[in-house]
Amino acid sequence: MIFLCVCVLLLPVCFTHPLAGWVSSPGHPEGYEPNSEMNWERCAPAGHTLSLSIIHLDLEDSYQCENDALKVFADNILINTLCGKKSAEQLQASVNPSLRSSPGGCLSLTFQSDYSNTEQHTGFRAFYTVQDVDECWDSDLQCSHFCHNYIGGYSCSCRPGYFLSEDQHTCTVNCTEERFGEGILTPPGSPGPYFENAQCSYTLSVKDGMQLILNFTGVFDVEIRDGQCVDTLTIKTDSATFGPYCGQEAPGSIDTGAQHVEVLFRTDQGGTNQGFSLIYGYRKMVCPGIVTADSVLSPQKSVYLMEDTITVQCVTGYTLDNSIEKTFESTCQSSGKWSPVKNCKPVDCGVPELPDLMTLTEKNPLTTYKHNISLKCESEFYQLFGHENYTCNANGFWESNGEILSAEADLPKCLPVCGMSKEVFSAGRVFGGKKAKLGQIPWQLLIKQPMRGGASLISDRWALTAAHVVDGHETRALTFYGGMIDGLDKNAVAMQTEKIIIHPGYNKVSTDTEQLNYDNDIALVKMSARVPLSHNIRPVCLPEKNVGPAMEGKTGTVSGFGAVSEDRMKSKYLQYAHLEEYLEVPCFSTDLKVTDNMFCAGGDGADACKGDSGGPLVLPVVGIGSPVKPYRLKGIVSWGPAKCGDKEFKGYYTKVQNYLDWIRETVEKN
Numbered sequence: 001m002i003f004l005c006v007c008v009l010l011l012p013v014c015f016t017h018p019l020a021g022w023v024s025s026p027g028h029p030e031g032y033e034p035n036s037e038m039n040w041e042r043c044a045p046a047g048h049t050l051s052l053s054i055i056h057l058d059l060e061d062s063y064q065c066e067n068d069a070l071k072v073f074a075d076n077i078l079i080n081t082l083c084g085k086k087s088a089e090q091l092q093a094s095v096n097p098s099l100r101s102s103p104g105g106c107l108s109l110t111f112q113s114d115y116s117n118t119e120q121h122t123g124f125r126a127f128y129t130v131q132d133v134d135e136c137w138d139s140d141l142q143c144s145h146f147c148h149n150y151i152g153g154y155s156c157s158c159r160p161g162y163f164l165s166e167d168q169h170t171c172t173v174n175c176t177e178e179r180f181g182e183g184i185l186t187p188p189g190s191p192g193p194y195f196e197n198a199q200c201s202y203t204l205s206v207k208d209g210m211q212l213i214l215n216f217t218g219v220f221d222v223e224i225r226d227g228q229c230v231d232t233l234t235i236k237t238d239s240a241t242f243g244p245y246c247g248q249e250a251p252g253s254i255d256t257g258a259q260h261v262e263v264l265f266r267t268d269q270g271g272t273n274q275g276f277s278l279i280y281g282y283r284k285m286v287c288p289g290i291v292t293a294d295s296v297l298s299p300q301k302s303v304y305l306m307e308d309t310i311t312v313q314c315v316t317g318y319t320l321d322n323s324i325e326k327t328f329e330s331t332c333q334s335s336g337k338w339s340p341v342k343n344c345k346p347v348d349c350g351v352p353e354l355p356d357l358m359t360l361t362e363k364n365p366l367t368t369y370k371h372n373i374s375l376k377c378e379s380e381f382y383q384l385f386g387h388e389n390y391t392c393n394a395n396g397f398w399e400s401n402g403e404i405l406s407a408e409a410d411l412p413k414c415l416p417v418c419g420m421s422k423e424v425f426s427a428g429r430v431f432g433g434k435k436a437k438l439g440q441i442p443w444q445l446l447i448k449q450p451m452r453g454g455a456s457l458i459s460d461r462w463a464l465t466a467a468h469v470v471d472g473h474e475t476r477a478l479t480f481y482g483g484m485i486d487g488l489d490k491n492a493v494a495m496q497t498e499k500i501i502i503h504p505g506y507n508k509v510s511t512d513t514e515q516l517n518y519d520n521d522i523a524l525v526k527m528s529a530r531v532p533l534s535h536n537i538r539p540v541c542l543p544e545k546n547v548g549p550a551m552e553g554k555t556g557t558v559s560g561f562g563a564v565s566e567d568r569m570k571s572k573y574l575q576y577a578h579l580e581e582y583l584e585v586p587c588f589s590t591d592l593k594v595t596d597n598m599f600c601a602g603g604d605g606a607d608a609c610k611g612d613s614g615g616p617l618v619l620p621v622v623g624i625g626s627p628v629k630p631y632r633l634k635g636i637v638s639w640g641p642a643k644c645g646d647k648e649f650k651g652y653y654t655k656v657q658n659y660l661d662w663i664r665e666t667v668e669k670n
Helices: 087-100 658-669
Strands: 020-024 037-043 048-058 067-075 077-081 106-112 123-132 146-150 153-157 178-179 183-185 201-207 208-218 230-236 239-246 260-266 278-284 296-298 309-314 318-320 325-333 344-346 356-358 373-376 382-385 388-391 397-401 414-415 444-447 453-457 463-464 479-482 494-502 523-525 554-562 575-582 596-604 618-619 632-639 651-653
Touching: 048 087, 048 106, 077 087, 087 596, 106 123, 153 309, 208 260, 230 618, 373 382, 444 463, 453 596, 453 632, 463 632, 523 658, 596 632, 651 658
Parallel strands: 178 201
Antiparallel strands: 020 123, 037 106, 048 123, 067 077, 067 106, 146 153, 183 278, 201 260, 208 278, 230 239, 230 260, 296 309, 309 325, 318 344, 356 373, 373 388, 382 414, 388 397, 444 453, 444 479, 453 463, 463 523, 479 494, 494 523, 554 575, 554 618, 575 596, 596 651, 618 632, 632 651
């Protein structure tokens, strides 16, 4: 046997096992004994395989070789189990071709016989050899150009002009260059097809104050496939990128505006394309025709040269960074860049400060130039009066149809929705009638002290009542109750008064006759805090100006917590009744003076009574109001005959329409 340890000439590492040899069963060829065992293993060096050829096989035959067996393993994996008797031709055809290790792998054998044999068997004999692997025939190898096999390994090499990269497989091109001035640039391999696997980077530079001009000449042919660039030509400056380019159509002239340019050329592993010719030259540095976005330059020129100074002005609706200024001066530098450079940003109107009860329809709206906002009232019980939609204008103000959103310009207002009730109900009566339902007359207020009376809520801060109900108590805080139909309801809304303003023309004792006089029996009550409106407490509308009868010839509804029977027992619950206006003056026998500030109304067995004073008389009758026909306060319960509910004698009501100007002026001043 020949043992080799010549590493350089034959094998990459010293190999202490023989390159070839025989292995056979115990006792071969005379035969093996019962209960014989044998184990054998050999390994191939790197870049080699180990093969085994069995030339003789004579073992006891059995089902699945369960008695005597020869097992062959490759890299510890069972690849064959043999028993019985086979000819040399059978072994060579069906067994030996598979008995091979992987490169650098191992083969091992185990032989085992059982306790007895019915006849003598000679066993097996095999020949093993170590063989070099030709890796260049391996389809998985990725040598770009040439593959060279040697005993124990292989190597890659490249065509002239290429070099082997660090992976020792890929052939690439060394095409990194720096060039100055002017000249012609072609890809590696020109003339003719350009090189594959090229990663070229050419840096072109010119002297200070100059800029590079690029032009393509002759053939332009860079690989493209199915509309997609396979190989690419890209040109980069500090501020711009041109390309990537490919195909057969050359780019136009490129005025780079830069002193330094990088030309990048990338190719894949195949193709026969011809490449390009790029002429690079230079001219005096120019600056771009824009300094910053959203601005205009003055003076306007087709070309701006080095050392030119211009004025930059932000366009309408834009200002300089965090400033109210809109202009600055800038000079063209030798680098082809403007200095200084400031940014024009859109004017920001900001989130407006809105009055109470008002909010934006959108939580976080855009608030810059030309963006829009919309306003709405926070509560369904309020209605927006004024402009709803605003746009941020060029001066930083929210504008709608020429009007600016500001406190000085009278902001839109959220005013209570008036004259609406919760539901439609059937009619009842104040005197001797049935009680109202909750939410049916939500403007009705009740005062218990110093005297029992009523009032009408006309906004979320003001109420109207009769002057004689609060006369003499202007300087003290009174309590009104609302939002209930039960005068003893503990959940009623209690309202403290801030001001009580009696009409200046009210004088219960007439100065000329020294008798009682209820002319101008009206008073305004301002609450100390905004009334929390709901379906159960909300204002009634004031009447429209009308020169005719107060009730316009229609039926209205009076309500209150006053007497409901002839004994004048006060009602615990809110009552209401339908009344008609009587135009006779006076409408019942009385010595009191009747003026044009009063009107008379009554109904069949229905009337206001003691304790209802100051309460409302509204049109239309309760139960038929609507958004287009809201309830309006036509009268305030003022005075009447001593006996309530008399079919002949009716009551007098303060004519609210005569006091609209006084109400408006008083509310505005207070």
